[in-house]
Amino acid sequence: MASQKKGNMSLLIILMGGLFLAILNQTLLNVAMPHLMTEFNVSATTIQWLTTGYMLVNGVLIPLSAFLIMRFGGRSLFLTAMLLFTVGTLICGIAPNFSTMLTGRLIQAVGGGILQPLVMTTILFIFPPESRGKGMGIFGLAMMFAPAVGPTLSGWVIENYSWRIMFYGLVPVGLIVIIFGFFLFKNMTEPKKIKLDTAGAILSIVGFAALLYGVSEAGSDGWDDPLVLSTVVIGVIGIAAFIIQQLKSKEPMLDFRVFKYDMFSLSSVINAIITVALYAGMFLIPIYLQNLVGFTALQSGLLMLPGALVMLVMSPISGILFDKVGPRPLAIVGLLITVVTTYEFTTLTIDTPYMHIVLIYAIRAFGMSMLMMPIMTAGMNQLPQHLNSHGTAMSNTLRQISGSIGTSLITTIYTNRTTFHYASMADQTNTADPSFMSTLQSTIQSTAQSMHISLEQAQQYVVKYLTGQAQLNSNVMGINDAFMWAAGFCVIGLVLSLFLRDVRKDKLRRKNKAEELTLLPAPKEAKES
Numbered sequence: 183m184a185s186q187k188k189g190n191m192s193l194l195i196i197l198m199g200g201l202f203l204a205i206l207n208q209t210l211l212n213v214a215m216p217h218l219m220t221e222f223n224v225s226a227t228t229i230q231w232l233t234t235g236y237m238l239v240n241g242v243l244i245p246l247s248a249f250l251i252m253r254f255g256g257r258s259l260f261l262t263a264m265l266l267f268t269v270g271t272l273i274c275g276i277a278p279n280f281s282t283m284l285t286g287r288l289i290q291a292v293g294g295g296i297l298q299p300l301v302m303t304t305i306l307f308i309f310p311p312e313s314r315g316k317g318m319g320i321f322g323l324a325m326m327f328a329p330a331v332g333p334t335l336s337g338w339v340i341e342n343y344s345w346r347i348m349f350y351g352l353v354p355v356g357l358i359v360i361i362f363g364f365f366l367f368k369n370m371t372e373p374k375k376i377k378l379d380t381a382g383a384i385l386s387i388v389g390f391a392a393l394l395y396g397v398s399e400a401g402s403d404g405w406d407d408p409l410v411l412s413t414v415v416i417g418v419i420g421i422a423a424f425i426i427q428q429l430k431s432k433e434p435m436l437d438f439r440v441f442k443y444d445m446f447s448l449s450s451v452i453n454a455i456i457t458v459a460l461y462a463g464m465f466l467i468p469i470y471l472q473n474l475v476g477f478t479a480l481q482s483g484l485l486m487l488p489g490a491l492v493m494l495v496m497s498p499i500s501g502i503l504f505d506k507v508g509p510r511p512l513a514i515v516g517l518l519i520t521v522v523t524t525y526e527f528t529t530l531t532i533d534t535p536y537m538h539i540v541l542i543y544a545i546r547a548f549g550m551s552m553l554m555m556p557i558m559t560a561g562m563n564q565l566p567q568h569l570n571s572h573g574t575a576m577s578n579t580l581r582q583i584s585g586s587i588g589t590s591l592i593t594t595i596y597t598n599r600t601t602f603h604y605a606s607m608a609d610q611t612n613t614a615d616p617s618f619m620s621t622l623q624s625t626i627q628s629t630a631q632s633m634h635i636s637l638e639q640a641q642q643y644v645v646k647y648l649t650g651q652a653q654l655n656s657n658v659m660g661i662n663d664a665f666m667w668a669a670g671f672c673v674i675g676l677v678l679s680l681f682l683r684d685v686r687k688d689k690l691r692r693k694n695k696a697e698e699l700t701l702l703p704a705p706k707e708a709k710e711s
Contacts, residue, residue: 209332319501393417519549
């Protein structure tokens, strides 16, 4: 028994190593984008395909993961995924041009898309429901700490070394994981020679790829853009057809019957809301710090580092707490903290102290660390073992979709509200208003005198300054409004979390009831008259 536990822990370390690399890789590149635009001489729209392409391949592969795990087994799939990821990373590191770089990213994405649901399924197999929180807490280390520490690490590398170091550094770690995985990983269940559902696979690929592409572009191009609208509609139709086809199938590739289990469905909705809130912070705070306040990428990353460290410490602890107290107390406390701290971000100004933001972000990370993995575990505990791989595939697919939709939605709110606030400020600068014109002329004259320039030059300077300040303040107000929406989503999640229950107690009650029935005396036979 002790040797089995030791073997499981060694396997868990290897799995976490591979998953950490895959998730870290997603956020490492964000800070390097401006450098890569200069290096490869491409536009912002073109360079964005390094992120969009990665996301699309991930999004397409995750729904297929349940079939892949059953068909090829965990061991072969893990080694293949890590090999693809490591080869893709090496190609990115040595890439002489953008096309080679994109090829490397897509190969990386194939490995990364397989790893997330595979690792989660393996953890569900290793840990029984009564101690599953501990396993999922360790899983949360990679899921939450890796994306949080990514900006800090990449900012430090970019500021001090070549961007290629980010990829070269991952290659030897990937090779170490492959070597240890080869010796330590054994299949939990034997692979089954099942056929690929070709129609389901095509509908899945078309549906999820089109939807993810559409919502990812909506943030920059707007939801009324013809390409965005058409791809979102194609995606929705494709996914709807996929769901109908899978429900009719005797051996579904992705079993949507997991939603018959109420706690799995509820936890999926709450996790989607939490993902939107998490991505809102990861997206808006760097914009505020770098584009508006003027901090460097490294300073922006360092601000998020305490929050990342909080998640590192708290993820295993929240898993242990889950095993002791169940999901509801953790979810309520975590969402209360998240609501309050997200609301605090609705009061940002240009002069908000750096340390104040560090503190609020770290407390928010503390709240978040109690949420994602415990709530996901609460839902997964309700599923029978034969549905575990389908449940993990579904959870990861929903997380991918909600993350993309959430980012686009928050981006749309931010840009629309920024435009609204700028227009409101422009209305206040009415040249027909005598009071405004008097103040403007007075400012121009004092500027001309203090800077020893002509009135015409002073007017140009003052108008440019006022326009810049209006743009700056309207952007900050737009970010505040976006955070207000994120706080609203968190409140909905808080209300829903009140209905969470510990399904382990359901199973225990059923077991006790069954034992009571077996102990009852047999009914006496009716006496013959």
